[in-house]
Amino acid sequence: MAEQTPEERIARFEELSVLEAEFEDAEIQLIRKSDEIHAPLYKKRADLIAKIPHFWALVFEQSPPEVEQYILPSDSKVFAESLETLEVSRFEIDDPKGSPRSFSIKFGFGENEYFEDRVLEKKFWFRKSLDGWQGLVSEPVKIAWKEGNDLSGGLTDAAYKLWQAKQAKAGGDAKKATQLPEYKELAQKIEQSEEPQPSFFAWFGFVSSYKWVSAEESEQANQKEAEALEKKKKGEKVEEEEEDEEDDGVDSQETEVFPVGDQLATIIAEDMWPSAVKYYIRAHEDEGDDDDLSELEVEDLDDESDDEEVDIAELVGKSKKRAAEDSPASKKKQKKA
Amino acid sequence: MAEQTPEERIARFEELSVLEAEFEDAEIQLIRKSDEIHAPLYKKRADLIAKIPHFWALVFEQSPPEVEQYILPSDSKVFAESLETLEVSRFEIDDPKGSPRSFSIKFGFGENEYFEDRVLEKKFWFRKSLDGWQGLVSEPVKIAWKEGNDLSGGLTDAAYKLWQAKQAKAGGDAKKATQLPEYKELAQKIEQSEEPQPSFFAWFGFVSSYKWVSAEESEQANQKEAEALEKKKKGEKVEEEEEDEEDDGVDSQETEVFPVGDQLATIIAEDMWPSAVKYYIRAHEDEGDDDDLSELEVEDLDDESDDEEVDIAELVGKSKKRAAEDSPASKKKQKKA
Numbered sequence: 139m140a141e142q143t144p145e146e147r148i149a150r151f152e153e154l155s156v157l158e159a160e161f162e163d164a165e166i167q168l169i170r171k172s173d174e175i176h177a178p179l180y181k182k183r184a185d186l187i188a189k190i191p192h193f194w195a196l197v198f199e200q201s202p203p204e205v206e207q208y209i210l211p212s213d214s215k216v217f218a219e220s221l222e223t224l225e226v227s228r229f230e231i232d233d234p235k236g237s238p239r240s241f242s243i244k245f246g247f248g249e250n251e252y253f254e255d256r257v258l259e260k261k262f263w264f265r266k267s268l269d270g271w272q273g274l275v276s277e278p279v280k281i282a283w284k285e286g287n288d289l290s291g292g293l294t295d296a297a298y299k300l301w302q303a304k305q306a307k308a309g310g311d312a313k314k315a316t317q318l319p320e321y322k323e324l325a326q327k328i329e330q331s332e333e334p335q336p337s338f339f340a341w342f343g344f345v346s347s348y349k350w351v352s353a354e355e356s357e358q359a360n361q362k363e364a365e366a367l368e369k370k371k372k373g374e375k376v377e378e379e380e381e382d383e384e385d386d387g388v389d390s391q392e393t394e395v396f397p398v399g400d401q402l403a404t405i406i407a408e409d410m411w412p413s414a415v416k417y418y419i420r421a422h423e424d425e426g427d428d429d430d431l432s433e434l435e436v437e438d439l440d441d442e443s444d445d446e447e448v449d450i451a452e453l454v455g456k457s458k459k460r461a462a463e464d465s466p467a468s469k470k471k472q473k474k475a
Numbered sequence: 476m477a478e479q480t481p482e483e484r485i486a487r488f489e490e491l492s493v494l495e496a497e498f499e500d501a502e503i504q505l506i507r508k509s510d511e512i513h514a515p516l517y518k519k520r521a522d523l524i525a526k527i528p529h530f531w532a533l534v535f536e537q538s539p540p541e542v543e544q545y546i547l548p549s550d551s552k553v554f555a556e557s558l559e560t561l562e563v564s565r566f567e568i569d570d571p572k573g574s575p576r577s578f579s580i581k582f583g584f585g586e587n588e589y590f591e592d593r594v595l596e597k598k599f600w601f602r603k604s605l606d607g608w609q610g611l612v613s614e615p616v617k618i619a620w621k622e623g624n625d626l627s628g629g630l631t632d633a634a635y636k637l638w639q640a641k642q643a644k645a646g647g648d649a650k651k652a653t654q655l656p657e658y659k660e661l662a663q664k665i666e667q668s669e670e671p672q673p674s675f676f677a678w679f680g681f682v683s684s685y686k687w688v689s690a691e692e693s694e695q696a697n698q699k700e701a702e703a704l705e706k707k708k709k710g711e712k713v714e715e716e717e718e719d720e721e722d723d724g725v726d727s728q729e730t731e732v733f734p735v736g737d738q739l740a741t742i743i744a745e746d747m748w749p750s751a752v753k754y755y756i757r758a759h760e761d762e763g764d765d766d767d768l769s770e771l772e773v774e775d776l777d778d779e780s781d782d783e784e785v786d787i788a789e790l791v792g793k794s795k796k797r798a799a800e801d802s803p804a805s806k807k808k809q810k811k812a
Contacts, residue, residue, distance in 0.1 A: 175501045
């Protein structure tokens with residue numbers, strides 16, 4: 139193949155960007171199709187699961203290590219005692235200004251000793267920033283912790299307070315927000331934390347792994363992108379802006395209570411949620427045969443102390459058998475696209 | 476939620492298995508839809524790529540670490556010098572006895588000093604075994620290495636020879652196959668290998684990460700599964716067979732030249748192939764700006780020796796900038812489902 143001239147190369151490159159946009163459209167089309175195909179199945183599954191105690195607690199227990207590593211023993215205890223429902227929905231799928239990549243994860247809890255809430259819902263918006271980033275952003279969710287039982291050690295409260303203060307006093311100005319007392323309080327809280335790992339519940343305070351991006355900014359970025367694409371389609375040259383031009387010098391990760399919150403959310407929504415039955419069944423396959431099903435008994439949970447190593451399977455009366463994962467039975471599970 | 480009786484639990488469990496089968500059907504439906512939506516885009520992409528020298532070599536260079544770690548410097552050299560086309564196709568998508576999960580990866584090469592072949596095609600069949608495993612199996616591909624230039628150090632030849640001998644002399648009997656001289660030769664070759672890692676080209680000799688499963692066995696397994704499903708739908712009890720009943724005691728991994736061959740194939744087919752343009756564009760984004768495109772010049776490849784550290788980007792005149800991967804530009808890439 140002959141080498142190209144610089145002009146040829148740039149032309150090819152623009153053509154590829156146009157093609158890339160078509161691939162993205164195809165992807166969006168597939169997400170919609172998937173949502174449509176799965177909707178009746180998820181409905182059916184929810185009805186079935188409603189009859190199975192501890193279903194979601196067991197799924198969290200058998201979830202991929204990318205999820206399980208963020209569940210502390212005290213979090214497991216909450217799940218085993220009171221997690222009743224889990225629901226993932228693509229809430230912007232019919233919104234022309236939104237994205238089918240946005241999703242919400244809704245947890246339904248029974249009465250418990252930790253918090254007053256019956257529902258904790260965390261929304262993730264898929265947005266683009268004007269400086270070229272795209273990804274999931276979220277607003278901190280307030281958890282009504284019961285006195286002395288805040289598993290996040292004050293992180294969700296502090297993240298929520300900063301969020302409120304930013305709206306009230308800083309507008310969209312990230313630089314101005316760094317002057318708020320709530321900013322300093324949260325940044326200090328994170329910096330001085332001695333816990334090797336926060337509770338899973340701190341994830342409800344997550345904002346962004348890059349920086350917060352508003353709906354307005356995302357709409358502008360989408361518009362800019364669409365205009366650039368039109369130019370490229372016509373073969374016109376598009377001036378790329380320097381990406382750090384608008385950098386405000388603020389490190390938003392200084393006040394991020396759960397830096398990988400978007401990744402964790404993505405694995406829950408795109409792996410754990412669609413494959414929940416598989417994970418649940420696997421918990422039983424590892425046991426060897428059907429007779430073990432009758433061993434599923436919930437132990438007296440009140441005997442457990444918060445500080446002990448707690449394991450959901452144990453809490454609901456099934457022993458954990460990680461070692462069995464390399465058995466032919468577990469090979470049934472294949473990675474999917 | 477009230478605890479269940481053992482009978483209730485088993486009934487729920489059967490209902491879940493039936494639901495699981497419906498989820499699998501939905502997945503198959505989505506693979507078909509994806510194939511349909513993407514077909515015209517892949518055609519368009521192939522036409523565009525045909526005008527871009529070293530496109531696939533650069534994509535391999537920028538590929539995810541799960542692929543890149545298997546590319547030795549000498550493999551990179553072959554790609555940079557002569558890899559012209561790459562094509563993934565789901566060749567059983569319209570075959571009622573086959574699976575839309577099966578795929579083939581076809582490499583097109585120009586004249587080169589290593590092998591005579593212009594096309595190397597590796598097929599992966601998605602099959603189920605009677606003992607409950609399911610996954611991808613493949614037949615070893617013969618590579619017509621040029622004298623003294625076998626990058627696999629004899630592995631592809633030995634894997635292919637054993638394969639031929641098995642067909643001719645052992646039928647489907649895995650135990651009998653272990654008595655073949657070709658079996659011992661390959662097992663010994665693998666055991667005595669001192670290379671920390673085989674060439675990427677040894678992957679063409681891959682058979683299975685579990686064991687070889689024939690089309691006939693897979694059809695039987697599918698039929699058994701369908702019958703069990705029918706019973707479950709009617710609420711009849713299904714006797715699960717002991718999974719190791721048919722174990723022939725043969726460790727097929729003793730003669731597997733590339734144990735993770737199925738995983739590598741899956742990442743190429745389900746990530747690298749659909750996202751190729753993204754990886755190619757990223758190679759350029761890391762450079763900073765468009766002007767760098769003109770720096771794309773191929774150096775005199777003959778000056779390179781086989782034993783040196785070789786890097787595809789360098790070979791085609793682009794320096795590798797791994798360190799730039801954490802820049803905001805590279806954050807544009809989001810993980811997809």
